[in-house]
Amino acid sequence: MSTLLLIHGPNLNLQGKRDSAHYGTKTLADIEKLVASGAKSAGFEVKSFQSNHEGALIDWMQKEAPGSAGIIVNPGALTHYSYALHDALLDTGLPAVEVHLSDTNSREEWRRRSVTAPACIGVISGKKEMGYLEALKLLISKLEARS
Ligand code: DQA
Numbered sequence: 001m002s003t004l005l006l007i008h009g010p011n012l013n014l015q016g017k018r019d020s021a022h023y024g025t026k027t028l029a030d031i032e033k034l035v036a037s038g039a040k041s042a043g044f045e046v047k048s049f050q051s052n053h054e055g056a057l058i059d060w061m062q063k064e065a066p067g068s069a070g071i072i073v074n075p076g077a078l079t080h081y082s083y084a085l086h087d088a089l090l091d092t093g094l095p096a097v098e099v100h101l102s103d104t105n106s107r108e109e110w111r112r113r114s115v116t117a118p119a120c121i122g123v124i125s126g127k128k129e130m131g132y133l134e135a136l137k138l139l140i141s142k143l144e145a146r147s
Helices: 028-041 054-064 076-080 083-092 130-146
Strands: 002-008 044-050 070-074 096-100 122-125
Touching: 002 028, 002 054, 002 130, 028 044, 028 130, 044 054, 054 083, 070 083, 070 130, 096 130, 122 130
Parallel strands: 002 044, 002 070, 070 096, 096 122
Antiparallel strands: none
16 A cells, blocks of 8 residues: 655644634644545555654655655644755655645735745645645645556
8 A cells, every 4th residue: 555644843733722713623633534534545544743843854754755655744834944844855756745724825924935835746725624635635636647
């Protein structure tokens, strides 16, 4: 079974306790279950990882990318300034889809810019947890088009 990587950046461990108007009410475990069951019905398994540390996210990605098929990533605030994460995503050589629970374009000015998006095939924003299923659909359609 092919493997998809699901990566969550800083503060996403607090899902369910953060501002629900922006981030919804689901916990990270709920989101991981949602993605895993959607992926399973399409024949993929999901490996998930969350860290509040940029380097830990990069180390995990470098370790897991070989042999994996694609990436769904919510880089949290790293979205807006982490060139290291951008490069790490690109260096995996895998198609990646960026997800944001909140609508980053309708919030503070600084959230509008994503430095990681250019390393991704698409960005889904503002659909709370349902955005992850949209990202999964986009990623799988890209993988199926390649094979
Ligand atoms: C976020 C948006 C980021 O701006 C923010 O720093 C987050 C979560 C989102 O999912 O909406 O932590 O990535």
